[in-house]
Amino acid sequence: MKTRTLGKQGLEVSALGLGCMGMSVFYGSGNDDAASVKTLQHAMDLGVTFFDTAELYGNGHNEELLGKAVKGRRNSVIVATKFGLRLIDGGGVTPPNCSPAYIKAACEESLRRLDVDVIDLYYAHRVDPTVPIEETVGAMAELVEEGKVRYLGLSEAGAGNIRKGHAVHPLTAVQTEYSLWSRDVEPEVIPACQELGIGFVPYSPLSRGFLTGAFNKADDAVADGDTRSFMPRFKQEHFDANKALVDKLGEIAGAKGCTTAQLAIAWVLAQGDTIVPIPGTRKIERVEENLGALYVTLTAEDLAAIEAANPADAVSGTRYPEAAMSSVNL
Numbered sequence: 001m002k003t004r005t006l007g008k009q010g011l012e013v014s015a016l017g018l019g020c021m022g023m024s025v026f027y028g029s030g031n032d033d034a035a036s037v038k039t040l041q042h043a044m045d046l047g048v049t050f051f052d053t054a055e056l057y058g059n060g061h062n063e064e065l066l067g068k069a070v071k072g073r074r075n076s077v078i079v080a081t082k083f084g085l086r087l088i089d090g091g092g093v094t095p096p097n098c099s100p101a102y103i104k105a106a107c108e109e110s111l112r113r114l115d116v117d118v119i120d121l122y123y124a125h126r127v128d129p130t131v132p133i134e135e136t137v138g139a140m141a142e143l144v145e146e147g148k149v150r151y152l153g154l155s156e157a158g159a160g161n162i163r164k165g166h167a168v169h170p171l172t173a174v175q176t177e178y179s180l181w182s183r184d185v186e187p188e189v190i191p192a193c194q195e196l197g198i199g200f201v202p203y204s205p206l207s208r209g210f211l212t213g214a215f216n217k218a219d220d221a222v223a224d225g226d227t228r229s230f231m232p233r234f235k236q237e238h239f240d241a242n243k244a245l246v247d248k249l250g251e252i253a254g255a256k257g258c259t260t261a262q263l264a265i266a267w268v269l270a271q272g273d274t275i276v277p278i279p280g281t282r283k284i285e286r287v288e289e290n291l292g293a294l295y296v297t298l299t300a301e302d303l304a305a306i307e308a309a310n311p312a313d314a315v316s317g318t319r320y321p322e323a324a325m326s327s328v329n330l
């Protein structure tokens with residue numbers, strides 16, 4: 001397994017991680033805990049060491065699931081989780097809560113659900129606009145001092161808050177959606193991470209599966225409990241234009257002898273050697289396919305062709321509905 005290092009504190013992880021969210025929530029019904037544990041452990045067998053979860057994902061269910069999978073393998077696994085958001089009964093998500101008291105309580109609950117003694121990488125899931133980032137990171141730093149957390153990170157933070165937080169305690173990673181279709185972090189966030197020596201962890205590098213080429217019509221994404229049916233890019237008014245972009249990528253992938261998904265992940269990997277994508281899946285075969293991206297070499301000509309086929313501003317629709325966009329890159 002190829003590895004990469006996040007941050008300046010020496011956190012070495014597999015060059016591709018695994019996002020665990022979809023095993024518990026948001027992508028439709030039919031989740032199978034036993035099958036998910038098999039998928040997680042198969043990924044470990046293949047050399048994946050970096051696994052990402054959050055208290056939000058099923059209000060702890062996903063952490064418990066990952067905890068079951070890592071039992072007996074803890075020494076070879078990097079466990080990352082996030083605090084600050086929870087599901088609301090009946091649908092929706094709470095506003096971010098990054099108060100010091102909540103952080104301490106949330107960490108104890110995550111440790112219990114994961115059944116581990118220490119969390120390797122602990123993120124604030126979103127910036128809480130009611131709490132100065134210095135207070136949030138200060139409270140997180142106390143967890144490091146207490147030996148409950150090893151490394152710190154922020155998710156969907158803007159460059160200003162990254163700098164302020166990093167000044168309180170070194171940040172090891174910043175996690176944000178990043179893909180060929182979600183490039184709003186390129187002007188400020190990624191440069192700030194590079195300048196400060198902070199690793200960058202892109203979630204949804206396949207744009208919630210759209211960049212796999214698996215969706216042929218808008219209602220392919222509509223399923224019971226599948227939040228993609230509410231995502232602008234999957235809606236009919238945007239779908240056809242975005243499908244045309246995927247088809248162009250498919251042509252390039254075919255010429256490279258790889259899948260469209262592998263090409264899209266390889267593009268993200270090519271943006272810097274401190275970038276570690278965490279594509280999510282519930283299926284063993286998708287884990288294997290995604291790992292194949294590590295062996296897709298993109299030349300300068302390939303990168304230019306990909307850019308021409310999918311320029312930064314080509315995608316139709318925002319990555320989240322309008323209301324949710326207000327909480328990203330704060």
